[in-house]
Amino acid sequence: MxxxxxxxxxxATALELPTSDIKEKSTMEDIAEWDSLGHVHIMVxxxxxxxxxxxxxxxxxxxxxxxxxxxLESENVDSDNA
Amino acid sequence: MRISDDQLEKLLAAQSPRELxxxxxxxxxxxxxxxxxxxxxxxxxxxxxxxxVRLGIVHTYTSELLDxxxxxxxxxxxxxxxxxxxxxxxxxxEATPSSGLAAHAPDITLILLTWEDLHPALRTTAACIQPxxxxxxxxxxxxxxxxxIGRFRDNVPxxxxxxxxxxxxxxxxxxxxxMAAISETHWWNxxxxxxxxxxxxxxxxxxxxxxxQLVMQVGRNNFFDLRLWYSSTFPFTPTGSLAVxxxxxxxxxxxxxTKAKVIVLDADNTMWGGVIGEDGFNGIALGQDYPGRAYVxxxxxxxxxxxxGFILALCSKNNPEDVLEVLQNHPHQLLRxxxxxxxxxxxxxxxxxxxxxxxxLNLGLDSxxxxxxSDYECAAVRHSLQEVEVINVPSSAPEIxxxxxxxxxxxxxxxxxxxxEKTAMYTQERLRKSQFEVLxxxxxxxxxxxxxxxxxxxxxxxxxxxxxxxxxxxxKTNQFNLTxxxxxxxxxxxxxxxxxxxxxxxxxxxxxxxxxxxGLAIIEMESKNSARLDNFLMSCRVIGRMAEQAFLSTILxxxxxxxxxxxxxxxxxxxxxxxxxxxxxxNGFRETADGRYVRNLLESVQILENDFPIKIEGxxxx
Numbered sequence: 001m002x003x004x005x006x007x008x009x010x011x012a013t014a015l016e017l018p019t020s021d022i023k024e025k026s027t028m029e030d031i032a033e034w035d036s037l038g039h040v041h042i043m044v045x046x047x048x049x050x051x052x053x054x055x056x057x058x059x060x061x062x063x064x065x066x067x068x069x070x071x072l073e074s075e076n077v078d079s080d081n082a
Numbered sequence: 083m084r085i086s087d088d089q090l091e092k093l094l095a096a097q098s099p100r101e102l103x104x105x106x107x108x109x110x111x112x113x114x115x116x117x118x119x120x121x122x123x124x125x126x127x128x129x130x131x132x133x134x135v136r137l138g139i140v141h142t143y144t145s146e147l148l149d150x151x152x153x154x155x156x157x158x159x160x161x162x163x164x165x166x167x168x169x170x171x172x173x174x175x176e177a178t179p180s181s182g183l184a185a186h187a188p189d190i191t192l193i194l195l196t197w198e199d200l201h202p203a204l205r206t207t208a209a210c211i212q213p214x215x216x217x218x219x220x221x222x223x224x225x226x227x228x229x230x231i232g233r234f235r236d237n238v239p240x241x242x243x244x245x246x247x248x249x250x251x252x253x254x255x256x257x258x259x260x261m262a263a264i265s266e267t268h269w270w271n272x273x274x275x276x277x278x279x280x281x282x283x284x285x286x287x288x289x290x291x292x293x294x295q296l297v298m299q300v301g302r303n304n305f306f307d308l309r310l311w312y313s314s315t316f317p318f319t320p321t322g323s324l325a326v327x328x329x330x331x332x333x334x335x336x337x338x339x340t341k342a343k344v345i346v347l348d349a350d351n352t353m354w355g356g357v358i359g360e361d362g363f364n365g366i367a368l369g370q371d372y373p374g375r376a377y378v379x380x381x382x383x384x385x386x387x388x389x390x391g392f393i394l395a396l397c398s399k400n401n402p403e404d405v406l407e408v409l410q411n412h413p414h415q416l417l418r419x420x421x422x423x424x425x426x427x428x429x430x431x432x433x434x435x436x437x438x439x440x441x442x443l444n445l446g447l448d449s450x451x452x453x454x455x456s457d458y459e460c461a462a463v464r465h466s467l468q469e470v471e472v473i474n475v476p477s478s479a480p481e482i483x484x485x486x487x488x489x490x491x492x493x494x495x496x497x498x499x500x501x502x503e504k505t506a507m508y509t510q511e512r513l514r515k516s517q518f519e520v521l522x523x524x525x526x527x528x529x530x531x532x533x534x535x536x537x538x539x540x541x542x543x544x545x546x547x548x549x550x551x552x553x554x555x556x557x558k559t560n561q562f563n564l565t566x567x568x569x570x571x572x573x574x575x576x577x578x579x580x581x582x583x584x585x586x587x588x589x590x591x592x593x594x595x596x597x598x599x600x601g602l603a604i605i606e607m608e609s610k611n612s613a614r615l616d617n618f619l620m621s622c623r624v625i626g627r628m629a630e631q632a633f634l635s636t637i638l639x640x641x642x643x644x645x646x647x648x649x650x651x652x653x654x655x656x657x658x659x660x661x662x663x664x665x666x667x668x669n670g671f672r673e674t675a676d677g678r679y680v681r682n683l684l685e686s687v688q689i690l691e692n693d694f695p696i697k698i699e700g701x702x703x704x
Contacts, residue, residue: 010116
């Protein structure tokens, strides 16, 4: 499973959506369920799933799938962490 | 603790929601949201019966983020929640009949408050509040909280759970706080205790959850997430979220599941380590060393459960004299002979023993919790008595003292005098039985026996001071119960306060002891001269002593003195109340064409005469 697929699963669970609704280019604007509460769910789920401790300042910056993927890459996350 | 893939596979093999709940709790496991979602699907696939509950949440901090954890822990407790979140912070406005909360018609309302909501002075650090001002602030907090909870109680149906968020920060005076005269912690505990007292004494169906206990279970740093607290006003980590959700749903489940009444304990490797028949009096593990210490703690736990109002029974495959020797003489044994309301120490199959215990105690098997270390015995009971809840005692001694900690059916939301004295009452019943046997052997009949008891019945009417017990009786009584209509404390308070309803109750004392309140009848006035018997019930503890007739006759005489000429009544059959199938016709009620019953109170029927072996004190009759 790629990091993106893993992220798809995490976000779909956090937002209670089918995985297919989460696309490689999705942003907060595209997905109605991805509101501020949904965003906190995603952040908490990312931390749990990849065993991260994120800086709260990063929360606001991670408002799209590409940004989250870039962040995960910078944290040296690969799908085996999951 | 994180759950590895291997552990997740094991969890996904759980056979029941409760088994899964226990597995998670024993290892302090906290699933990720994705794992929780998989486990939730697994529970759904098991198709266990569950109860749908409407939950309303009133909150002064973000509560919506609790939802996935609430739904997950609800599933573990065999519940399904329909959750409504009140608008953020509008606490008082929600306590009106036209609010969104009232429109949701909640079965349960969870009120989430913060420490700072209690009083404006608490917005600063408590260490800054002068000792001289503290008393006044304390009184104001109490008044404000009583006012707030009262408004919800008056305007929202169902049960209410209140909890106050402790400070996410450690005490202001640091490590010295516990010693300081102006200690924050001591003051907070004082306020909490007085709030809990107020709630218990002033309100029905309101439960205070002490969130500090949840914090202690996992630790402050594991419970609170300061990043989320400051950025989103949501205080909890996933661990904290799960702990809060679990506490709330466990209480909700305890309010909605069939009440447990009896804990049946095994002896070997349950009350003590080892096998008494093989290891002997001095060889069993029970005392100050490992693993004996764990068993001593487990016995303390069981004694606390007895204090919660559960009856203890013993069921062990052993020679009776071996077990009795430990019960009576072992220096570290805490559970003594008199703590058990009934015992079966023999070599019979355990399901047979449970059946005969149910008969002796006059209680249904679905109120039994069977606690045993043997896989074989647990499987045998599960197989032949599906209504009995079976707890397999862990094989590792350190896990034993807490093995009953996560059972919703062992949680209580009230504690009455009757609960505290229950086992003593069953012991008295054993003595009554032997008196009866002595009298019978001497050729005496039932009447002689009843006369010999010197019974005194005290009948009360619309007594708010016994509200908890009166509501509890409708919740717990299954067999001697004409209609099985259940009422919570709030419903009961309404009936007591309503001039058109009369709630009668009785307690029965005899030469062996006082039963406490064991019978209840509710009368609804339908017109100036007719009334309806809404319910008539009696605890099985006093069956066979003519108490039901004495109680009914007192009620009838009271009604007649108030001008009532006709009393209608129903018998609503259930799986358990066949005992009272003929109670109404046996007592002068005539069956009508529509299957209901009516009794003419003007007819002089023998039952109205005071010819019971019971002296009755009660409300004015003639």
